[in-house]
Amino acid sequence: MSLIRRGILASAADKYLSQAIAVATLAVMSRILTPREIGLYMLANTVILLSENLRMFGVGIFIVQEPRLERTTLRSAFTIYLILSLGVALCINLGAGLISAFFHESELAPLLSLASIAFLIAPFGNPILALLQRDLSFARLAVLNIAMAVVNAAVTIGLGWAGFGPVSYVWGFIAATATLTLGAVLCRPELWIFRPTLSDARRILSFGIISSTVTVLNMAYDLLPRLALGRILGIDAVGVYARSVTICQIPERVIVSALQPVVLPAMAAEVRAGGDLKASYLRGHALMSSIQWPTLVMLALLADPVVRILLGSQWGEAVPLVRLIAVATMALAPAFMTFPVLVSVGRIRSTLWATLISLPPSAAIVIFASTIGLQAVAASLLVIAPLQMLVALAFVRQALGLTMRELAAASRKSAVLTFGTGALPALVILLSPDGFALGIVETAIAVAGGAAGWLAAVILTGHPIRAEVIAVYAMLDGALHHWRSTRRRFAE
Numbered sequence: 001m002s003l004i005r006r007g008i009l010a011s012a013a014d015k016y017l018s019q020a021i022a023v024a025t026l027a028v029m030s031r032i033l034t035p036r037e038i039g040l041y042m043l044a045n046t047v048i049l050l051s052e053n054l055r056m057f058g059v060g061i062f063i064v065q066e067p068r069l070e071r072t073t074l075r076s077a078f079t080i081y082l083i084l085s086l087g088v089a090l091c092i093n094l095g096a097g098l099i100s101a102f103f104h105e106s107e108l109a110p111l112l113s114l115a116s117i118a119f120l121i122a123p124f125g126n127p128i129l130a131l132l133q134r135d136l137s138f139a140r141l142a143v144l145n146i147a148m149a150v151v152n153a154a155v156t157i158g159l160g161w162a163g164f165g166p167v168s169y170v171w172g173f174i175a176a177t178a179t180l181t182l183g184a185v186l187c188r189p190e191l192w193i194f195r196p197t198l199s200d201a202r203r204i205l206s207f208g209i210i211s212s213t214v215t216v217l218n219m220a221y222d223l224l225p226r227l228a229l230g231r232i233l234g235i236d237a238v239g240v241y242a243r244s245v246t247i248c249q250i251p252e253r254v255i256v257s258a259l260q261p262v263v264l265p266a267m268a269a270e271v272r273a274g275g276d277l278k279a280s281y282l283r284g285h286a287l288m289s290s291i292q293w294p295t296l297v298m299l300a301l302l303a304d305p306v307v308r309i310l311l312g313s314q315w316g317e318a319v320p321l322v323r324l325i326a327v328a329t330m331a332l333a334p335a336f337m338t339f340p341v342l343v344s345v346g347r348i349r350s351t352l353w354a355t356l357i358s359l360p361p362s363a364a365i366v367i368f369a370s371t372i373g374l375q376a377v378a379a380s381l382l383v384i385a386p387l388q389m390l391v392a393l394a395f396v397r398q399a400l401g402l403t404m405r406e407l408a409a410a411s412r413k414s415a416v417l418t419f420g421t422g423a424l425p426a427l428v429i430l431l432s433p434d435g436f437a438l439g440i441v442e443t444a445i446a447v448a449g450g451a452a453g454w455l456a457a458v459i460l461t462g463h464p465i466r467a468e469v470i471a472v473y474a475m476l477d478g479a480l481h482h483w484r485s486t487r488r489r490f491a492e
Contacts, residue, residue, distance in 0.1 A: 044115065
């Protein structure tokens with residue numbers, strides 16, 4: 001547990017700093033570029049993300065969970081990465097014109113062709129990054145990810161400020177990929193990995209087919225609204241919706257992105273050691289929901305000032321979307337553990353079945369909603385998110401022997417925290433003459449009241465998050481004491 005906490009702490013430091021940089025980039029670029037320019041990049045980014053997940057093909061996940069890792073396996077993993085990357089880059093360049101024509105946007109093709117450069121760089125870092133994750137070397141990963149985020153932000157904002165437009169994001173993506181790859185190689189200069197071989201390709205590919213299918217299908221569904229809106233309502237609608245989703249994903253990225261790199265390696269290690277995954281799952285849900293639910297409630301209540309502060313006055317159309325998406329996202333609190341749990345217990349096929357059951361109706365609802373308008377797409381998530389979570393829980397319950405009563409018990413205290421967090425902000429809104437459109441002072445009072453309500457509820461309920469906060473504080477205090485002692489001895 002101590003090792004896992006240290007891993008989460010390092011990962012959290014990485015993700016919080018990276019997310020802070022990403023939010024700053026979001027705020028600056030939303031003021032430099034127009035909604036149409038943002039929408040154009042978001043369409044290009046949709047294709048890039050889908051291609052990136054197809055290129056990864058679950059190879060990194062295979063490296064993390066493989067019980068016995070041989071040198072030939074790593075060399076085979078690199079070879080597969082390289083072949084897939086070359087293939088994806090070629091397909092993007094050949095298909096860029098067709099994609100551009102489909103959306104009636106001639107500026108889309110050069111963005112896609114330029115982004116393919118990153119796919120030729122990434123294979124040389126991917127297997128090493130998976131090795132660092134397998135070895136729980138999260139401190140090193142944190143340094144690499146923060147360096148990548150800084151370079152990405154610097155290049156994107158610098159070029160955006162200089163008037164390069166949407167292509168600024170693409171150059172930022174390329175520079176970030178090069179930084180991460182170079183850092184990984186310098187961190188573990190094991191050049192023997194880059195000797196091509198396909199001796200273990202069959203085992204990797206058989207695992208990767210299922211893993212990548214699940215990942216790409218879920219990613220395609222997540223990005224479907226951009227594609228549907230881009231085709232039906234135009235590029236501006238893509239920009240507004242994508243920015244709304246980005247804001248609602250900030251709590252998830254701050255929390256889940258810190259946990260995600262740790263969850264699969266930790267659960268795989270626990271299974272190898274014969275541990276109790278059900279208890280870990282319930283505790284993980286309790287901890288996740290204790291932060292995510294209150295944060296999303298605050299975001300729904302304060303959507304108006306949040307959008308004005310982060311994006312600027314030209315993005316007012318995003319406010320009702322943020323409110324709807326934030327409420328819908330609350331249903332997905334345990335979702336981040338579904339894939340790691342099922343993979344850890346050897347049920348990767350269940351992840352595919354869950355995807356095939358839940359995504360087709362979800363996609364149909366989104367496409368239908370996009371014919372109505374932006375708010376209809378956002379509102380459709382109020383149906384889709386609970387549906388997807390119920391399907392995922394059905395497979396998790398079967399794998400872990402989990403009951404709904406146990407899940408409800410793990411959620412009870414987090415529900416109290418959520419109510420305690422939202423009580424005072426809701427009162428501020430009721431008393432404000434402008435309703436939800438709070439001013440700076442009122443927003444500050446609401447945020448402070450929400451934080452105080454959350455802390456009071458943690459203390460009164462004895463929520464498990466309290467023990468984790470105390471444990472992390474003790475670790476930080478011990479590390480600080482050790483640093484001071486070391487500095488004192490060095491001075492003497």
